[in-house]
Amino acid sequence: MRDFVIATASTCDIDRDWLDSHDIPVISYTFTVDGKIYIDDCREATRRAIYAAMRQGKQPNTSQITTYNYYEFFKKLLSEGKPVVFADMDKAISASYNNSLHAAEMIKDEMPKAKLVIMDTRCCTMGLSFLLQHMIALADEGKSFEEVVAWGNANALKISHRFMIDDLQWLRRGGRLSNASAIVGSLLSIKPLIYIDDAGTLIAYDKIRGRKKAIAQLLASTEKDLGDGSGKDIIVGHSDDPEEGEKWKQMVIEKYPKAKSVTMMELGPTIACHVGPGFLSIVYLCDQRHGK
Numbered sequence: 428m429r430d431f432v433i434a435t436a437s438t439c440d441i442d443r444d445w446l447d448s449h450d451i452p453v454i455s456y457t458f459t460v461d462g463k464i465y466i467d468d469c470r471e472a473t474r475r476a477i478y479a480a481m482r483q484g485k486q487p488n489t490s491q492i493t494t495y496n497y498y499e500f501f502k503k504l505l506s507e508g509k510p511v512v513f514a515d516m517d518k519a520i521s522a523s524y525n526n527s528l529h530a531a532e533m534i535k536d537e538m539p540k541a542k543l544v545i546m547d548t549r550c551c552t553m554g555l556s557f558l559l560q561h562m563i564a565l566a567d568e569g570k571s572f573e574e575v576v577a578w579g580n581a582n583a584l585k586i587s588h589r590f591m592i593d594d595l596q597w598l599r600r601g602g603r604l605s606n607a608s609a610i611v612g613s614l615l616s617i618k619p620l621i622y623i624d625d626a627g628t629l630i631a632y633d634k635i636r637g638r639k640k641a642i643a644q645l646l647a648s649t650e651k652d653l654g655d656g657s658g659k660d661i662i663v664g665h666s667d668d669p670e671e672g673e674k675w676k677q678m679v680i681e682k683y684p685k686a687k688s689v690t691m692m693e694l695g696p697t698i699a700c701h702v703g704p705g706f707l708s709i710v711y712l713c714d715q716r717h718g719k
Contacts (some may be wrong), residue, residue, distance in 0.1 A: 429450070429509075429566050429567075430509060430510075430572070431511065431512070431562055431566070431572040431575075432452065432504050432507070432509050432510070432511045433514075433562055433566060433575070433718060434451065434452040434453070434500075434504060434510055434511055434512070434513045434514075435451060435452075435453055435454075435513065435514050435515065435555070435559055435698070436453065436454050436455070436456065436492065436514075436515040436516065436523075437454070437455040437467040437468065437469050437607065437695060437697060438456060438467075438515060438516040438521075438530040438551060438552060438555060438596065438695065438697050438698065439453075439469075439514075439552070439556045439559055440469065440552045440553065440555075440556055440664075440692060440693070440694060440695035440698070441469060442469060442470075442471075443468060443470045443546065444607070446469060448566075449563055450583070451563065451686070452500070452504055453468075453469060453637035454491055454492060454496065454497065454500045454515075454682075455467050455468055455492075455527050456471075456489060456490065456491075456523070456697045457489070457490045458477065458479045458487045458488060458490065458696055458697065458700055459487065459488045459512060460477070460485055460487045460488075460517070460709040461480075461485060461487075465477070465487075465696070467695060467696045467697050467701035469695065470497055472503060473693060473696060474667075474693060474696060474699075475585045475698060477696040477700070478666070478667040478699065478704060480614060480635075480655060481667075481699070481703060482667070482704065482705060485618070486628055486695070486700075487659035487700040488700070489697050489700050489701070491521060491522055491523040491526060492523045492526060492527070492531045494526040494527075494530045494532065494533075494716050495530075496528040497523075497527045497529075497530035497531075498504070498533050498534065499577065500530075500603045501513070501530055501534050501543060502511060502532065502534060502537075505534065505538055505541045505543060510542035510543070510572045510581070511541075511542070511543050512543075512544040512545065512546060512562075512572070512576050513527065513529060513543070513545050513661040514520050514546045514548050514549065514550075514555065514558060514559055514562075514579065515546075515555070516545055516548065516550065516551035516552070516555055516640075517547065517548050517549045517551060517623075517627030518547060518627060519549075519551060519553055519626055519627035519628045519629075519635065520591050520592075520627065520629065522546070524545075526547055527545050530540065531543050531545050534705070536608055537619075538718050542567075542572075545570065546576075546579055546580065546583070547583075547627075548579075548583050548627075549583050549584055549623065549625065549626070549627035550583055550586055550588070550623070550627075551588070551623070551698065552588075552604065552664065552694060552695065552698050552708070553588070553662045553663075553664045553692050553694075553708055553710040554586045554587075554588040554623065554710045556662065556710075557586050557660070557662055557710050557711075557712070558579060558582070558583055558586055558695070561578070561582070561660075561712075562575050562578065562579050564576055575656045576629050582712065584625055584715075584716065585712050585713055585714065585715065585716070586711070586712055586713075586716075587622065587649075587710065587711055587712075587716050587717070588622060588708065588709060588710050589621070589622050589645060589648060589649060589708065589709050589710075590620070590621040590622070590645075590702070590706065590707070590708045591618055591619070591620055591621075591641050591645045591707045591708070592618065592619050592621065592643065592704065592705075592706055593618060593638065593704070593705025593707075594701075594703050594705060616636055616637055616638070617634050617635070617636055618634070618635050618636075618637070618638055619631045619633070619634050619687040620633040620635065620641065620644060620645055620648065622634055622716065622717075622718050623716070624716060624718070625716060630718060632648070632718035633648070638705075642675065642678070642707065645707065645709065646679065646682055646709070649682075649711070651717045652714065652715060652716065652717045653683070653711055653713055655683065655685055656682075656683030656684075656685050656686040656711075657686075658685070658686075658687050659683070659686050659687055659711050659712065660686070660687050660688045660690075660712065661683065661686050661688065661689045661690070661709065661710070661711045662689075662690055662691075662692055662708075662709070662710040662711070663675055663676045663679050663689060663690070663691050663692075663707070663709050663710075664691065664692045664693065664694055664706070664707065664709075665691070665694065665706065665707055665708075666694040666699050666702065666703065666704050666705065666706035667693070667694075667699075667704040667705075668704060668705060669693070671705075671707070672691055672693070672707070673691070675690045675707050676689055679709060694706055694708070
């Protein structure tokens with residue numbers, strides 16, 4: 428039993444059963460489809476429902492977690508008398524981070540002796556998962572609260588995220604891309620390759636015409652900061668295409684046979700609402716994040 432709490436949000440995209448079995452409290456984002464509100468609970472059934480709707484051409488809309496909901500979540504955790512470290516997706520991607528800070532200030536006024544750390548992760552989805560799983564492993568090895576938080580802060584910026592988006596129309600529908608750019612890009616079969624920089628911002632570091640070439644370039648671009656992959660843990664991801672995800676995983680294994688592990692995850696609903704099906708990703712720990 429840990430003497431502190433590691434908590435997260437549903438944007439970590441880790442399976443809920445795994446989170447529950449490792450005693451990780453989760454606060455959930457919500458999304459709306461056809462006027463109906465759904466909770467991103469990190470469960471398989473929820474992922475299947477959102478992807479089915481998107482395959483039908485429906486556009487889900489995501490919502491921030493409110494300051495009040497963060498406040499209630501933190502207050503309940505801190506009522507146990509244990510220190511809490513909370514890790515959500517980064518502030519450059521969602522304004523929810525600022526809401527969590529406001530909630531933490533409210534808690535501080537009411538519970539001045541409580542120890543609550545809100546991490547600025549500069550990570551999201553599989554990258555956030557990578558960060559959390561390593562912090563949890565350290566905690567389970569007996570590392571202290573201060574040691575676990577220090578490792579997280581020291582290594583968050585060393586977690587490289589590289590993504591390929593298959594259909595620009597999802598970025599357009601989610602308000603992340605102009606209509607004209609999306610139409611032209613889709614007609615030309617442009618696949619943007621994206622990484623997260625040190626500020627936590629999504630940066631398009633390449634635009635490749637054709638999915639096959641884009642996947643090959645996505646893999647090639649990892650060489651600059653992954654080297655030969657010796658002893659590295661790698662997470663690969665997909666959105667609603669396990670067959671393509673498995674092919675992608677095998678490509679990574681073949682390129683990096685010296686890697687310690689290569690595991691596969693599926694993108695959860697909150698981020699999937701903005702990138703759609705067909706997304707691929709690769710996440711790993713490196714010395715420094717790079718673009719192309």
